[in-house]
Amino acid sequence: MGRGDLTNEQWHRLEPHLPLAGLRGGRWASHRKVINGILFRERTGIPWRDLPRRFGKWKTVYERHRRWSADGTWERILQAVQADADAEGRIDWSMVGVDSTSCRAHQHAAGARRKAPRVPKKRSTPRQHRPDEGLGRSRGGLTSKIHLASEGGRKPLALLVTPGQWGDAPQLIPVLERIRVARQGEGRPRTRPGHPSADKAYSSRRIRSYLRRRHIKHTIPEPKDQRTNRRRxxxxxxxxxGFDKELYKRRNEVERTINRLKAFRAVATRYDKRAYVFHGTVTLAAIHLWLRT
Known part of the structure; x- marks a missing residue:
């Protein structure tokens, strides 16, 4: 086992949720070796062709990651790992922080063809496929933005990739609606966070009305101009x-979650051309954070 590879304990947590090998007409390479290769690339940010030989053919590792990013396999694995953690009582629902972070896009991430992805008939386009490829131009050049919701234990519950110039507030509702933690046995998946918190950028009438309609208490400070207009x-x-200063002190948890995600160099800097591949890269990083516990 090399540095950064999955430990035996992490592998035992992950293995039951992986697709069965050999269903596509041929024998698949070892899932563990391939996933370790994907994690090595995410951690170091090296080109796929420069993967060490101990992970096998680089093309096999890349295609496995691209395929599982395209069909939503990484998202399903993330939800399954979260369900296991919830059954063991390892999710802190008392405070769910929402925030975003910008990721500078490498020059090799630009230039993807503006072509709609191929989707099998009778199936809608997966949401991680974006016609804008999740790239936007701002002062810093080409950037992507990761919007996420994290629980109190500094692990992601849901995430969304958008172009870098998109605002934060309009993405809070879509991010919260992506929270879906299945329950072991019977019962609907849990979709309502315990107590969301966010900074002033997320203060708006639409967001507060949405949270009030779902009977969700929240901690979002009100900017000075909004207070002045309301009093006027x-x-x-x-x-x-309503605003609780003591609860707002826990907002650092979501910022620390972002720091843990961006410890992966392929997340801090986007090298993937396609938005769905970058979404899979961030999702796998989130899966690894859940497996660490």
Missing amino acids: RGSRGGRPA
């Missing part, structure tokens, strides 16, 4: 937004 309107401005 008098009784028509509505009630002041």
